[in-house]
Amino acid sequence: MKYNFTAIEKKWQQKWLEEKPFTAVTGDKTREKFFGLIEFPYPSGQGLHVGHARPFTAMDIICRKKRMQGFNVLFPIGYDAFGLPTENYAVQHKIHPAKVTRDNVENFRKQLHMLGYSFDWDREVNTTDPDYYKWTQWIFLQMFKKGLAYKASMPVNWCTSCKIVLANEEVVEGVCERCGGEVIRKEKSQWMLAITKYADRLIDDLDDVDFINRVKIQQRNWIGRSEGCELTFETNMEDTVSVYTTRADTLFGLSYVVISPEHPLLEKWKNRISNWDEVSAYQAEAARKSDFERGELNKEKTGVRLEGVLVTNPANGETVPMFVSDYVLMGYGTGIVMGVPGHDQRDWDFATKFGLPIIPVVAGGDITKSAYTTKDDGIMINSGFLNGMTVKEAIPAMKDYAVEHGFGVKKTNFKLRDWVFSRQRYWGEPIPLVNCPQCGWVPLPEDQLPLLLPEVESYEVTDTGESPLAKMTGWVNTTCPQCGGPAQRETDTMPQWA
Numbered sequence: 107m108k109y110n111f112t113a114i115e116k117k118w119q120q121k122w123l124e125e126k127p128f129t130a131v132t133g134d135k136t137r138e139k140f141f142g143l144i145e146f147p148y149p150s151g152q153g154l155h156v157g158h159a160r161p162f163t164a165m166d167i168i169c170r171k172k173r174m175q176g177f178n179v180l181f182p183i184g185y186d187a188f189g190l191p192t193e194n195y196a197v198q199h200k201i202h203p204a205k206v207t208r209d210n211v212e213n214f215r216k217q218l219h220m221l222g223y224s225f226d227w228d229r230e231v232n233t234t235d236p237d238y239y240k241w242t243q244w245i246f247l248q249m250f251k252k253g254l255a256y257k258a259s260m261p262v263n264w265c266t267s268c269k270i271v272l273a274n275e276e277v278v279e280g281v282c283e284r285c286g287g288e289v290i291r292k293e294k295s296q297w298m299l300a301i302t303k304y305a306d307r308l309i310d311d312l313d314d315v316d317f318i319n320r321v322k323i324q325q326r327n328w329i330g331r332s333e334g335c336e337l338t339f340e341t342n343m344e345d346t347v348s349v350y351t352t353r354a355d356t357l358f359g360l361s362y363v364v365i366s367p368e369h370p371l372l373e374k375w376k377n378r379i380s381n382w383d384e385v386s387a388y389q390a391e392a393a394r395k396s397d398f399e400r401g402e403l404n405k406e407k408t409g410v411r412l413e414g415v416l417v418t419n420p421a422n423g424e425t426v427p428m429f430v431s432d433y434v435l436m437g438y439g440t441g442i443v444m445g446v447p448g449h450d451q452r453d454w455d456f457a458t459k460f461g462l463p464i465i466p467v468v469a470g471g472d473i474t475k476s477a478y479t480t481k482d483d484g485i486m487i488n489s490g491f492l493n494g495m496t497v498k499e500a501i502p503a504m505k506d507y508a509v510e511h512g513f514g515v516k517k518t519n520f521k522l523r524d525w526v527f528s529r530q531r532y533w534g535e536p537i538p539l540v541n542c543p544q545c546g547w548v549p550l551p552e553d554q555l556p557l558l559l560p561e562v563e564s565y566e567v568t569d570t571g572e573s574p575l576a577k578m579t580g581w582v583n584t585t586c587p588q589c590g591g592p593a594q595r596e597t598d599t600m601p602q603w604a
């Protein structure tokens with residue numbers, strides 16, 4: 107006998123639609139609850155793919171089993187429907203993104219029904235529905251009121267020919283995906299979410315959750331907590347410079363210091379840097395590279411020595427030169443790092459290229475071939491009062507020395523950064539804030555939510571890099587909810603993952 111799926115599945119799927127056997131019952135106190143949650147799909151023009159079907163099928167099996175075991179199961183479905191792919195498609199084909207979304211959702215729904223999933227279809231949600239994004243906006247307001255959403259100037263990807271801000275995924279190998287034009291980094295004021303305030307809890311509370319170990323390791327690496335200290339060095343300029351390090355014990359091996367091309371001290375010192383032309387040309391070159399190119403892909407070290415700048419090593423009073431190099435990112439630590447080429451491969455490569463001294467401070471290995479890594483039980487050499495100690499002993503000894511002598515503070519550092527939470531785009535949730543010249547940023551009263559995304563003539567980005575909403579003066583100009591004076595709405599929208 108052959109399984110006639112077209113007839114059998116159609117028949118049962120129709121029956122499920124009519125009789126709704128998969129509906130979760132609100133207020134049922136007689137049965138235990140089970141909440142089966144999948145990641146809601148992004149309704150693209152391509153329809154469902156196997157990356158949807160695989161996890162959905164797995165959770166569908168679990169939910170069906172739980173129902174058979176007598177649980178009151180909630181297995182919801184929805185569409186994560188704001189975002190760039192829909193907007194780009196809409197711009198290209200001159201169709202309103204709301205219509206593109208509607209058509210795509212219809213197709214997704216049809217395909218999900220064909221797969222026979224046991225979703226509770228009465229609870230279907232769509233993130234572009236004002237009744238839904240009312241709550242996205244409400245959550246944003248709570249974060250704003252608690253100081254967890256704030257505005258800051260951040261570097262963004264700027265296409266010099268389209269004259270627009272690009273999302274990271276629109277920059278392909280350093281050029282604009284849309285036009286192939288040159289992409290540079292530009293400062294722009296953005297809404298941020300202060301996830302770093304939760305960095306310790308995000309890492310410590312992993313002990314309490316039932317994740318597989320591989321995921322826990324990924325999370326720990328992503329948050330990247332390290333216990334180190336910030337060391338402050340005197341310079342021959344009027345400023346001191348600070349570096350963050352987890353290896354204060356290697357301070358006697360310092361042979362140079364490197365500053366990020368974006369560091370504000372460079373601009374301040376420019377009249378006293380005798381090769382400033384060379385330095386500023388290097389800054390312009392660095393501005394064209396992505397963080398990724400400057401990090402992982404950065405095999406060949408480049409940099410320029412700051413002629414006229416000298417830094418004093420607080421451990422031994424010796425002076426070392428300072429370089430600008432694009433492998434140092436402004437976003438991590440202080441934007442300045444110490445170069446200890448004896449015990450760090452990246453520093454060894456840099457020192458070898460620029461002919462800088464390589465001073466081993468832990469015994470063993472052959473320093474002429476490469477930097478050697480240091481083990482906890484390695485013995486300190488060339489290091490003054492640390493000589494003869496193990497690395498394990500020398501790390502806290504140097505930290506304490508730095509604190510006592512006023513050039514160091516103990517510090518915990520994280521790789522995790524606060525999240526950029528705004529885009530200069532149309533197809534996203536409007537940010538429910540008003541900018542008043544008297545009161546600053548003022549939240550809309552909650553009874554005025556949802557703040558509807560207005561209909562626009564053209565949803566293409568403006569040539570100044572502002573959101574298309576900025577052109578809608580009738581929508582932008584409003585009154586301040588606090589003082590009643592003239593004020594303007596925020597024209598950035600929330601990112602896709604809002």
Ligand SMILES: [Zn+2]
Pocket residue numbers: 265266267268269282283284285286287
């Ligand atoms: Zn472009």
Ligand SMILES: [Zn+2]
Pocket residue numbers: 542543544545546548586587588589590591593
């Ligand atoms: Zn006001």
